[in-house]
């Protein structure tokens with residue numbers, strides 16, 4: 001119980017503190033109001049006002065028949081910056097809240113008349129503040145305060161404005177709705193998989209896309225089993241890579257419906273998502289039907305395949321004729337004739353490499369690329385390919401930091417084309433006179449090859465795209481350098497089919513180092 005302190009009246013002791021609102025309440029000319037001066041206020045009114053002023057929780061009080069208003073500093077921001085505050089202090093409720101009076105007056109009356117206290121959660125009560133009608137959400141409770149036992153005094157409102165939370169929730173709901181619409185309009189199937197238990201949940205549309213019944217559950221293994229077997233390992237590997245290394249999942253593959261054997265091409269995008277503790281527990285994504293687009297692409301690839309195939313035969317004959325002529329003329333004394341022949345030979349070889357890449361591209365896209373593995377020394381292959389390149393170019397120095405004989409079990413021709421591609425790019429994208437260095441050796445139980453140049457280098461933002469099909473860096477430096485942007489794509493596909501990795505480190509203007517690695521042959525030395 002508060003005691004009157006020396007030099008202070010009782011009501012002054014009750015009304016002390018309370019920040020801005022405490023000051024305004026003390027300064028208010030209550031004597032001219034219906035409540036009269038604070039000395040005349042009932043003990044309960046003084047106590048309630050004192051509780052309001054001390055509370056850090058937003059509180060508001062309507063007192064007396066006229067519902068005269070009090071509120072605290074915590075409530076004050078809900079009044080906005082212009083309009084209501086500070087007029088609302090000491091004002092009659094009906095004058096302060098005309099816009100919501102029809103909603104709240106019945107609640108006030110019901111509580112004053114002895115009804116139960118109210119509880120409303122996230123209720124929309126638009127109020128006029130900041131010079132406009134604003135949609136404001138509140139969670140609040142109205143409870144009766146007695147003036148003296150048995151006599152209603154007023155209604156205490158303890159409330160909290162929840163506009164920010166409700167708006168955030170609405171935004172999430174809207175975003176979800178938009179996402180649902182996009183998924184529906186793309187006719188996409190969706191899935192979510194627990195990364196730990198591998199529990200897999202598929203939408204009805206995803207089951208349809210895989211040619212499965214929508215009634216039965218679908219597991220990740222069911223999905224993999226529907227994939228054309230030529231692509232199954234690639235998709236399974238990509239999935240394991242996503243789960244192990246948190247990489248984005250983005251892959252195209254054909255699925256074969258169980259019932260009628262219909263082939264459908266799908267493109268799947270997925271990602272790992274963290275749970276509330278930041279652990280990447282969910283792998284989720286969507287799949288869309290790209291059959292039409294894929295058929296167009298396959299027709300184009302077939303065309304490229306046929307043309308390259310047709311070009312290959314005359315080119316092979318041409319190479320042979322030039323080689324015969326070169327042999328015949330090796331003792332010729334006319335340097336002009338032998339020089340021209342050498343140039344013709346190098347151009348025909350260039351063209352053969354190009355035609356071979358197109359042929360490989362079309363084989364790859366139609367799933368017809370074959371990897372014929374054999375055991376061979378990678379160091380010997382690198383030497384051969386360097387010698388080949390040096391025959392066709394001038395003005396570059398290529399050093400090979402030879403290593404111990406390294407035996408791999410791989411497709412010699414295709415790994416050779418990867419080495420040639422990296423070497424010819426190092427030459428193509430470096431000015432004459434620059435040095436190229438090739439290294440190979442054992443790294444983390446893999447055989448690693450590095451081709452390092454001192455050329456133009458690659459900008460950071462191009463790096464992630466270099467191994468994509470048809471990707472070429474567009475800049476004034478590369479403007480006059482011809483190419484199709486398929487060499488690195490093919491190289492990456494070839495290396496991936498050997499369970500290896502290909503990557504690049506580069507600094508624009510300084511040079512690039514392209515790396516690839518391959519598993520060491522487990523059968524080394526057996527035959």
Ligand code: ADP
Nearest residue numbers: 425426429457472473483484485486487488512
């Ligand atoms: P192409 O050389 O036929 O365009 P690639 O697939 O071999 O195709 O290379 C893709 C792109 O990567 C090239 O267009 C080039 O911009 C960039 N690139 C490849 N190798 C290098 C290199 N050693 N230095 C700088 N840029 C390179």
